[in-house]
Amino acid sequence: MSGFGAIVMRDLRLAVRQGADAAMVVMFFVLVVALFPLGVGPEPNLLSRMASGIVWVAALLAATLSYDRMFQSDHDDGSLDLLILSPMSLEMLVLAKCLAHWLTTGLPMLLIAPLLASMLNLEGEAYPALLAGMALGTPVLSLLGSVGAALVLGARRAGVLVALLVLPLTVPVLIFGVAAIEAAATGQTSRPHLMLLGAASLASLVLCPLASAAALRHAAS
């Protein structure tokens, strides 16, 4: 098995064995979505107007909570040193990590999002935009997250710090994702917004691994 595959497999295995990370992220996602109606009151029409925003904000926050696990534990137990010394390039390493992270975070959220949206009674015609948006947007979250996670390695209180670094960067995802849904809900086309999301995920697919790899190089020592 190639180094890439080995790392993805291992991270998935760890996620599954370590008390189902994926499940927990999803549960947090659900919790955040559940908190809002409590905060802003139950009026269905108000909620359905905010549905898209709430779901996306919840997704951002849930993802944020999960970033620290990307490299932190490898850093703490010394695995990262060994991975850096291994023959595989750091960029590949980062990509493998991001893929594993997306599979245990983005994908499950993508799958549960429609259910939550329906609980916030989102308009029916908006669902395709919601799904497409999340499918294009969640990878960006994982990729940007890797940069933040790599940058804060060795810093104390990495948890909150990474949130601070990454959240602002992921704001565009939030905006386009919501815009796409709004457009669909109001009967306009959501293609432009989705295109932008796609562009964002392509760009981050190219750039983020470079940035993360650079950060990782300095993280050792």
Add this chain to the structure above:
Amino acid sequence: MSGFGAIVMRDLRLAVRQGADAAMVVMFFVLVVALFPLGVGPEPNLLSRMASGIVWVAALLAATLSYDRMFQSDHDDGSLDLLILSPMSLEMLVLAKCLAHWLTTGLPMLLIAPLLASMLNLEGEAYPALLAGMALGTPVLSLLGSVGAALVLGARRAGVLVALLVLPLTVPVLIFGVAAIEAAATGQTSRPHLMLLGAASLASLVLCPLASAAALRHAAS
């Protein structure tokens, strides 16, 4: 200096030295509040209706992110073993920890909340209720947080797990806190809600240290 004071002082010192934890929690608080207008659109009247909810939800989430630091690092570096063996009672230890946590989390949020509320143009007459609510509510967050933080010690994925355990328990705080503001905003009295908050914080002041201490007792090994 008594053991209690020593622990409070030390935690504060650590918070200050370790890249200003307090500042980070507050910044996260601000970020979450800032995300919403982006998510749900900028209409002032809509926002002002949601202001109270948004601020409280943000407070809950920001607090949630900070729970893991209550005991985790002491657990990882072995300090907790020594604290458990020390002559001071675990309940006192927990109270000291909660006080330090509140001073570095609840208090700063309490101070900045009015500013954020005004950014979401909350009605003027609601501010006293907002402040009173947060003053009574944030201690509950710290106290309940200590229970969650103590429970997940040594658990895998403690970070997300603690969020899952504590958020549901803190929901009543959210509900009463928002209700108080809403009442004030709509010209009714917010006393009953504030009374309930006060009752909640008294109850948790008595019960949470016991629960946390029990959890800590089993956390070693």
Add this chain to the structure above:
Amino acid sequence: MHRFANPTRFLRIANAVFPWVAASAALSLLVGLWFALFDSPADYQQGETVRIMYVHVPAAWMCLFTYTVMAVASATYLIWKHPLADVAAQAAAPIGAGFTAVALATGSLWGQPMWGTWWVWDARLTSVLILFLLYLGHIALVNAFDEPERGSKAGAILALVGFVNVPIIKFSVDWWNTLHQPASVSRLDAPAIDPSMLTPLLIMALAFKLFFVTVLLLRIRSGLVQRRIRAIRMIEQAG
């Protein structure tokens, strides 16, 4: 009561009573369902949808009941350290989660015709959703430790702390003006509801209780066996 806390003795008793409980559960369920589906009138206002009540209400009652059982068992475990109480609490959690899920599902199915929406964020519905998350959190916590002991203790403490939610659910409808209870209680308390509707409801409630006991016995048994297996495996692996 300590005599029953001994796993082996408990197993003997459990095995003895199990068939009867299971049988009566199945029977009452059949009878209840038959009444509920065929031998009870459709509601003059709700029409056939009222039949959802016969599943929803018992399930809803059970999700509160189960958590109470869990809390009591946990307290017993923490105070008297009965391993059996611990096994029982852990065995109850998934069942309770199941009942809660059913209450939520049937509730929202019922809500569609009644309130014109699958879901409203009123106090009761939300607090039940939170109860559901508490169940899941409990299950997650118990399984998140290397030391089974730690998981048990942590789970027990959480169960006790989380118990505050039960009265909140129970009285949410009285504390906050919600969409939920008015629709329900008026319907139940009103003389309009005649035995033809109340009897099946009560039979179903009984059936759910028996069903709970049945599954609980099963899970406790397998829980005890699991511990034995884990012990054996650890020994042959690590010697």
Add this chain to the structure above:
Amino acid sequence: MPLERKAFETQADSLSATGLTVARGGRLVFKGVDFSIGAGDALIVKGPNGAGKSTLIRTVAGLVPVLSGTMTLSVAGKPVDRPDVGIHLAYVGLQDGTKPTMTAEETLLFWRSVHGHVPDAAIITSALDRFGLSRRSALQTRYFSTGQKRRLALARLIAVPAPVWLLDEPTVGLDTDAVAALEDCLAAHRERGGLTILATHTPIGLTGSPLTVDLADHQPDAETALAALTGEDLAEDAS
């Protein structure tokens, strides 16, 4: 508070255990360990990797629960009840309990006040001196090397006096000077009538003839392990 004063006036006369049996992660680690040491005695815990040395020491400290067996620390003639045992112990484990952003001096001062001692600059300095850290006393411990952290952990023994020392592989990562310093401290401690339990792989120079337990002789065989870990005994244990 009285609790806090107790800490440093005491003088333990004996620490003994009989039939100590401990399980971790659902697995029996060792069984039937007996020992008894009096004032000035040192007990060396031997055994191959994984025999249970660290576990035994943490058990004595009360950080790991015992499955069966008894342990008694008697101070001033009468036995101390379990929760208070910790007060009389100084435990140096594998983790150093140092905070990266606190200086060596602050660390020791903190532990003194937690144990209810008056902050006493002289003692702190002498403790740091003893382990050659005086030049680094004002340096944050994140700039410390492995061995320097270990030295700081050991300096706690001087800064926070206690009648019973529990040391888990104290020489790990220490250079020869530091080992010598530790040996002096041990000698002085036993002079004063202090008790010591010490797990180590490398030889440590100890005056007199220290007692030893070799955990290799206490490894459980399959049957006992199984019996001890399945419910029954736990239940009996609880009774």
Add this chain to the structure above:
Amino acid sequence: MPLERKAFETQADSLSATGLTVARGGRLVFKGVDFSIGAGDALIVKGPNGAGKSTLIRTVAGLVPVLSGTMTLSVAGKPVDRPDVGIHLAYVGLQDGTKPTMTAEETLLFWRSVHGHVPDAAIITSALDRFGLSRRSALQTRYFSTGQKRRLALARLIAVPAPVWLLDEPTVGLDTDAVAALEDCLAAHRERGGLTILATHTPIGLTGSPLTVDLADHQPDAETALAALTGEDLAEDAS
């Protein structure tokens, strides 16, 4: 991919450093360290706590940047350029790099495939055997004791062959059997013409006459420290 194949076919002929000077945390750790070892040689890094042993080893591994001085690893006649050096190294530091929920076997298999080796059960088993872990091969490492984790970390040396071994206090926490096993491995490695750099406080039996660097002789005095840390040198270094 070629990168991955390179890893285990190589045979290093020499590793040398001249005038190695390193700073950490804005503080000069050691200066002017020179060494040069050829096939089959072992270099022992000595020095009191805080002298810079770990730092030196991590510097050689390329994990810590050098302030000034040069380092060259030559493989098959020609020097390897910095980024690729890691490929030829096996580094065993103070952290074991084990995951609590992965079994010993999985851990070694993972490191093999990361280094582009074919998964080879035989080698894994022999590696675990070598360090007396074969009976624990299917056990998750969270159940391992300190020394067992260390053994697993060392087993990596066998499971993932590399021409240059960098060992930082490899004997820490090992019992006598394990130390003996390590000594055998070292002998065999040097037989094969492998290079070894090794930091230790405790004596390790090494065949032949190993070279040594004593970092006590390379501690910086105040002015050099200052000079080295002011911009100029860094600039030169960068150029």
